[in-house]
Amino acid sequence: MTVQCKYCEKRAQLKRPKTGHAVCKSCFCSIFEEEVHQVITEYGLFRKGDVVGIGASGGKDSTVLAYVLNELNKRHSYGLKLHLVSVDEGITGYRDDSLQSVKRNESEYAIPLTVVSYKELYGWTMDEIVKEIGRRNNCTFCGVFRRQALDRAALKLHVNKLVTGHNADDIAETVIMNTLRGDIARLQRCTNIVTGSESLEEGDLVPRCKPFKFVYEKEIVLYAYHKKLDYFSTECIYSPNAYRGYARSYIKDLERVHPHAIIDIIQSGDHMTARVDAKMPTRIECTRCHYISSQILCKACILLDGLNSGKPRLSLTKASRPLAVSKEVCSKKDKVSKGKECSGSCGCAEIQGNDINYF
Amino acid sequence: MATCNDNDDKVETFTTAKPKLYSKCVKCGNKASIIARIKDAMCIGCFDAYYVHKFRAALGKSRLFLNEERVLLAYSGGINSVSLLSMVKRGLDESSHKKLQFLVDVIFIDEGCLFGDTWNSENILMIENLTTLGFRFYILKLESYLHPSLKLCIQTFDTLTIGWPVYTIHLECEKSRLLKIFESCHSSNKQQLLELIRYKLLTKFAYEFGYNKILMGDNATRLSTQLLHGICRGKGSLANYDITFADTRFPGLYFCRPMREFLAKEIVFSVNISKLKYFNFPNFDSVNRSANKSSIFHVTEDFLAELHSLQPFTTSTVFRTGNKLSPLNTGQSNICALCMLTHEYSITNTTLCYSCQRICDNVKGEFVTLLPILFM
Known part of the structure; x- marks a missing residue:
């Protein structure tokens, strides 16, 4: 027994996964395109x-x-x-x-x-x-x-x-x-x-x-x-x-x-809508690369920091980041004050320059 | 698609801190015998205290219950409601300053009509158990939902009457109508339909008998499965109702879930420790085991259980996600006739929400004509 296409006279060749309708090849392709066009x-x-x-x-x-x-x-x-x-x-x-x-x-x-x-x-x-x-x-x-x-x-x-x-x-x-x-x-x-x-x-x-x-x-x-x-x-x-x-x-x-x-x-x-009192991240700019971010450094910069410092796993943990950045800034500050130079790769200069209070 | 096991590399499971054997109780330092939460080992005494405290805190935080108020407790004989009832009982037996201030009546809905009316020794044992606890309790057959007056259908056990319940009226006509509805319903939706009718029956009962709070035994594991299941059925905007402490979808009535923060595991521990007797009555799962992979609810249940075993915080995270969702607030005009929730469509010719509409689209012929029965 042959099944006929839902839209034309031809023999159906496939069953549409979305709707379960039997359709022929050419009808399927045109429906597919038409649906994308509609959207x-x-x-x-x-x-x-x-x-x-x-x-x-x-x-x-x-x-x-x-x-x-x-x-x-x-x-x-x-x-x-x-x-x-x-x-x-x-x-x-x-x-x-x-x-x-x-x-x-x-x-x-x-x-x-x-x-x-x-x-x-x-x-x-x-x-x-x-x-x-x-x-x-x-x-x-x-x-x-x-x-x-x-x-x-x-x-x-x-x-x-x-x-x-x-x-x-x-x-x-x-x-x-x-x-x-x-x-x-x-x-x-x-x-x-x-x-x-x-x-x-x-x-x-x-x-x-x-x-x-x-x-x-x-x-x-x-x-x-x-x-x-x-x-x-x-x-x-x-x-x-x-x-x-x-x-x-x-x-x-x-x-x-x-x-x-x-x-x-x-x-x-x-x-789905969140409750009004649910905690939401605010959209700010990454202080280093100016990409959108919810934190002082965007995720990419955080991950890169982890990679460049040889501790990539650390950058994956959720809560540790702002803390880690702050420690980094502080230690670099000390180093700068002690006359040692900071390479600038850590973002401490930008953070200090922009004077953002993030705690 | 590839799964973890396909990989030749070492299969990486999620790391959880494994508690040491014979570790100490986190509270008192004695030898622990239970691991209640992810890595918190506890001794039996401390676990019991923690359990009671959690229950009382859930009730107290809600600030819903008034002094001397009569509250209904929905009892199915299952492990959750047994634990709920014993917690309430303990609360009522406490010394004066800790005593629960409300009064509790118990209702048992007899769903036997769907499973061949197998009222057996298990049921008798349950009734014996309940009567010894000293609560006033009602037995209501599921099919009495279709009867105009519940007062006639009710079986009350006020005194120590033990034995077979004797119903004053016959509900044969209602039974066959109810069975017809279930037959025409798609197999994957039967459980939902049963839950819906159960809710509606409880509502009807509460209205008729003047209760305005009903205690339910839903636990966190079940609620998070329900939440995810709701999302899979397009109920996302209404998902919050299924998970809140007080479900207010029926006007003037609170469905309260004091057990909502307990994991299924904790409840099993508690029931076993207190050596409580619980009962297994036939349900759609026990009747039809092959249904396991044939309904969205079961697939969801399996999925969450598997993920929870890999990551023990899964259930609570899903649960908390549900807490952060807000119920839809579009006024009282769009109330779904089936699930009684406010839905998202502002101008439609339908009285149903998206998800209930989907159920009705999928049912076999006759169900649609029977559907108006449910709109009560």
């Missing part, structure tokens, strides 16, 4: 003439995102100027290979590509960091650094929007993780489709958006498969021990029981 128009993600940076890792999400945006841009004449932005974390056997596939995409879709590397921004590659820190918690470094790296690349390229390939599964995972970690501030904003400021002023970050907020991971894979897209599909060699793995397998279990659970979690995340 883009409904939320007003882009304006005519925007220069849009696509965070491209070479994986399935970003490859499909680049392809779909390119198609929709032509089809619905969004008037966007697309630009691929890649971050080279310096992971041998993973990122170097995936960057090759981004480069192939560059020539195939005729979208210019810019690569920024951890080595040039921070002086460390992930390989070196893992050698230092071990296999646990290395995702903290990679994640924090990547976020900044993308922003820096976006500012350099004068991009007004940054799109990332985060899909519904990723966002649901983040909601669960933030619940498990009790991170109420992130819990409130992690499902926002656009983050960062809309009106771009000087010093502000480039707004980021996630056009795939409601797109299931499985559908992205199916789309890439049916469109025969060229992507790199290996999991990061350093990630198996990440905490996210637990949330990930939980989401997959839920999806098996109830495919709609993923959208339900995002719905939950959209509507």
Whole structure:
């Protein structure tokens, strides 16, 4: 018995993971594109003439995102100027290979590509960091650094929007993780489709958006498969021990029981509000690199400090940081007063110069 | 996807400070026999004091209970409600300055109709147990929810009557209607439906008999599972209600959760130490073991339990996350007809919240026509 496509006369070739409808290949692809288009128009993600940076890792999400945006841009004449932005974390056997596939995409879709590397921004590659820190918690470094790296690349390229390939599964995972970690501030904003400021002023970050907020991971894979897209599909060699793995397998279990659970979690995340008296971090600027931060030094600078001082584990603990910075400042102050010089790498000069009372 | 075990490297588990064998009690320094919290070993005496103090503190902090007020205690015979009842009993028996100032009546909801009406020796034992404690208690069948007057359905044990409860009226018609609702409901939603009806029945009872506070035995482990489960069902904006000390979703009625800060483990310890008898009655889990991976609640329960065994602070963190959420405040206009919570939609043609709407979308045909029964 053949099952007919829900939308046309043809034979159905697949069952949509999101809805369970039987559809044929061409209908699936057009529905997929149409849904992304709907999200883009409904939320007003882009304006005519925007220069849009696509965070491209070479994986399935970003490859499909680049392809779909390119198609929709032509089809619905969004008037966007697309630009691929890649971050080279310096992971041998993973990122170097995936960057090759981004480069192939560059020539195939005729979208210019810019690569920024951890080595040039921070002086460390992930390989070196893992050698230092071990296999646990290395995702903290990679994640924090990547976020900044993308922003820096976006500012350099004068991009007004940054799109990332985060899909519904990723966002649901983040909601669960933030619940498990009790991170109420992130819990409130992690499902926002656009983050960062809309009106771009000087010093502000480039707004980021996630056009795939409601797109299931499985559908992205199916789309890439049916469109025969060229992507790199290996999991990061350093990630198996990440905490996210637990949330990930939980989401997959839920999806098996109830495919709609993923959208339900995002719905939950959209509507969760913190109590008025709940403690919230305030957004300030890092005194060293002027990146947004909730503390006197941003997380990237704290992590770099840890790496440069040879005690990277110390920078991961939660409460110790401000204390550690203060000790550092005090000891450096003493040293300066005793006539010994401070290299300036610790940030003590900036902290003293700005005269911030942070206790 | 790769899990920890796929890695050739040493599997890295989360480090927790392992308590030494024969370690000392953190309070008195004597030999400890219980590890109640992550690394706090305690002797039995200190654990008991800690347990009682925590319970009394939860009640005291709420400042809800008035002198001589009659309060209802929802008793299921399970480990949580047994512990709750014994704590209350101890509170009432205390010397004058420590004595609990309110009066407690107990209600037991007989859910036997869903599981083949197996009223057995276990139930008799439970009634014996309750009567020896000296509380006034009521037995109410689940199906009496559909009966217009609860006063007729109630079975009261005011005196020392021990034996089979004799109901004055037959509830056969109500029973078959209730069973029909459960049959048409999707298997993964049955437990939710049961809990909903139980809540509504308690509410109805409290209204009719003039109680305005109901003590529930929910513990932190269960509440945090419920919170995460709520999030997975799109109830995020309402999640706070499920976890607060006093749930005020029904006007003029407080569902109080004095056990909300106890981990399931602590309750088991306490019940075992005091050698309390608890009872296992059939429920959806015991009837259908294969359901373990077939409902969101079970998947969530397994997930949290596994994570908690790796990181012993998981449950309390989830619990505290729930505490930091705020209940939605959009006025009284959008109250979901099923779960009675204020929901997020301002202009919709539906009377249900997102999550209850999802349940109704998923049910098989007949349930929708039976649904209005629940809107009482």
